[in-house]
Amino acid sequence: MEPTKDQLLDIFKTMSTIRAFESKAVELFAAGKLPGFVHLYLGEEAVATGVCANLTIKDYITSTHRGHGHLIAKGGKIDLMMAELFGKKTGYCKGKGGSMHIADVDLGILGANGIVGAGQPISVGAAFACKYRKTDSVTVCFFGDGASNRGTFHESLNMASVWKLPVIFVAENNMYGISNSQKTSMNVADIADRAAAYGIPGVAVDGNDVIAVFEAASEAVKRARRGDGPTLIECKTWRWRGHFEGDPSVYKKPEDQESWLKKDPIPRLEAKLVDLKYATQPELDKIKSEIKAQVEDAVKFAEESALPDIEDVLTDVYAN
Amino acid sequence: MAEMTYAEAIRDGMRQEMKRDRNVYLYGEDVGIFGGCFGVTAGLFQEFGPERVIDTPITETAIAGSAVGAAAAGLRPIAEIMFVDFMGVCMDEILNQAAKMRYMFGGKAKLPMVIRTPCGAGFSAAAQHSQTLEAWFTHIPGLKVVMPGTAADGKGLMEAAIRDDNPVIFIEHKVLLGAKGEVPEGEYLVPIGKADIKREGTDVTIVAWSLMLSKALAAAESLAQEGISAEVLDPRSLVPLDKEAILNSVKKTGKLVIVHEAVRTSGFGGEIAAIVADEGFDLLDAPIKRVTAPDTPIPFSPVLESAYIPSEEKIIKAVKELF
Known part of the structure; x- marks a missing residue:
């Protein structure tokens, strides 16, 4: 199903928020303000946004180490996210998780995850709970091309398919697992083909075309809500940055990087919005500058927030 | 009270909680019509139906990982992993997911889930089906580790584990499954983290859990005939550990022997010894002794296996070395 005008404008705002948040994270990391590892979602905004535009607060997602985009698309608050990146007490996890572990269970976000592929069986459990x-309600499991080679992938798709669970597996194929190209990691061109092994639909889409992602996810979510079981959607995309900030990406060919930059999903959406007369370019530019201001506010909130109390090292290990 | 086997008692604990709370469900390999590889779940499929007693494919990673997701989404899964030896197959789900989610999320998640799994040698099942691996799990903050040694504790700890809002590794002993005991009927809870003095004594404290409890009790009986009064303490759960009860007992006896079926090096006995050496050094009038399996894989041949498993005789010998 095609997105409505309101949906498409919301999608534009969400993608622009992810872009602004991640662009700011580049600067902040370079300035030495963010401890630990940061894995950025720049260039992949259409995937999380196109999928999550089909979800409600009652649906669940599991995310990855590259999770900021998924969290924002599922309604995560950027000030609490930014404070967590800074390791502050006001952050989503009170400074105990950092970029790789942000969660908001009340919004159905069952966490970013530092272990590649670990979200897959967790998503199956959340989907089981829904059923x-x-x-x-449905669960969306985001993971990368790298995680498609883990044993968790097989066990999760098998269990979800045999039990017809309401889960949508979204493989974000950004072509590289750290430095290893997909071509050296699997003997199939399309991860979506693996769906056949589980007797479920598998669809490969242009992950930089948010409308294509939205439509594929819309079908899969409807199927899951109907009780017809899981779908595997492969979104072909490209990560603009290194695996983490600080990785110079020597393994990528400059011409590939250049050609993918030309497929930037945000200008593509802007052209569509203008073409459909849903907005004018100046209106879109104004939205983007408002979003940048919101991200600056989030940084200010994070910078002005208190550090965690040392005593908090010992709390939250067990529920009472 | 009713006489039940350890297996029946654990089953009755699950049954009580499943009747009480529809969010509780049971799943794992062959737990349905087959009744579990060791029969512990027998009859539950017929009683609660296929929606709540669910056979899984052979898929330990998806069993443990989906328990995490279902618990995070508000259910209270009881997942069976057929042998504790198979926990290695799903260790990431336990080590990095179940144990850490609450802390990593700043306390904003709870994971009420039980992983039931049997341990122990005694059936010539050899090195991949006989281990006793509690120490792995005690080394992971965020998990609770429970090891009942009697039928009544099996029931009461199972009910407490299901009601607990944390991941609980519930380790049953295969040799104990047929052991009979008096078990309270109806709802019965044994608090997790509270040790039980199974036999009072004055001359030496023997700390033992799971199957080793019954061997320690037999040893204590023999020692009594030789004039040595042994107190036998079952911690019942290793995390949390009732260290006060252990220290109080050592205060009374001045001597400590720790018995476990797991291999010696980095076994939980070393942790108990360290706690008592640190916090109860002045209470001791003899060295702390450990009776454990040797640092080897578990052998197959019955003659080798029985030499491997800590015995009543080895416990008696260790105790006598202190006098």
Whole structure:
């Protein structure tokens, strides 16, 4: 199903928020303000946004080490996210998780995850809970091309398919698992082909075309809500940055990088919005500058927030 | 009270909680019509139906990982991993997911899940089906580790584990499954983290859990005939550990022997010895002794296996070395 005007404008705002948040993270990391590892989603905004535009607050997602985009698309608050990146007490995880572990269970975000592929069986469990309770909620599992080679992928797709669970597996194929190209890691061109092994639909789409992602996800979410089981959607995309900030990406060919930069999903969406007369370019530019200001506010919030209390090292290990 | 086997008691604990709370469900390999590889879940499929007692494919990673997701989404799964030896197959789901989610998320998640799994040698099942691996899990903050040694504790700890809002590794012993005991009927809870003095004594404290509890009790009986009064303490859960109870007992006896079926090096006995050396050094009037399996894989041949497993005789010998 095609997105409506309102949906498409919301999608534009979400993608622009992810772009602004991640662009700011580049600067902040370079300035030495963010401890630890930061894995950025720049260039892949259409995937999380196109998928999550089909979800409600009652649906779940599992995310990855490259999770900021998924969290924003599922409604995560950028000030709390930014504070977590800074390791502050006001952050989503009170400074205990950092970029790789941000979660908001109340929004259905079951966490970014530092282990490649670990979100897959977790998503199956959340989907099981949705079905067990006889709700029509669904779970979306985001993972990369690298995670498609883990044993968790097989066990999760097998269990989800045999039990017809309401889960949508979204393979974000950004062509590289750290430095290893997909071509050296698997003997199939399309991860989506692996769906056949589980007797479920597999669809490969242009992950830089947010409308294509939206439509594929819309079908899959409807199927899951109907009780017809999982779908595997492969979104072909490209990560603009290194695996983490600080990785110079020597393994990527400059011509590939250049050609993918030309497929930037945001100008493509802007052209569509203008073409459909949903907005004028100056209106879109104004939205983008408002979003940049919101990100600056989030940074200010993070910078002015208190550091965690040392005593908090010992809390939150167990629920009472 | 009713006489039940350890397996029946654990099953009754699950049954009580499944009747009480529809969010509780049970799943794992062959737990349905087959009743579990060791029969512990027998009859639950018929009683609660296929929606709540669910056979899985052979898929330990998806069993443990989906328990994490279902618990995060509000259910209370009881997942069975057929042998504790197979926990290696799903260790990431336990080590990096179940144990850490709450902390990593700043306390904003709870994971009420139980992983039931049997341990122990005694059936010539050899090195991949006989291990006792509690120490792995005690080394991971965020997990609770429970090891009942009697039928009544099996039931009461199972009910407490299901009601606990944390991941609980519930380790059953294969040799104990048929052991009979008096078990309270109806709802019965044994608090996790509270040791039980199974036999009072004055001359030496023997700390033992799971199957080793019954061997320690037999040893204590023999020692009594030789004039040595042994107190036998079962911690019942290793995390949290009732260290006060252990220190109080050592205060009374001045001597400590720790018995576990797991291999010696980095076994949980070393942790208990360290706690007592650190916090109860002045209470001791003899060295702390450990009776454990040797640092080898578990052998197959019955003669080798029985030499491997800590015995009543080895416990008696260790105790006598202190006098």
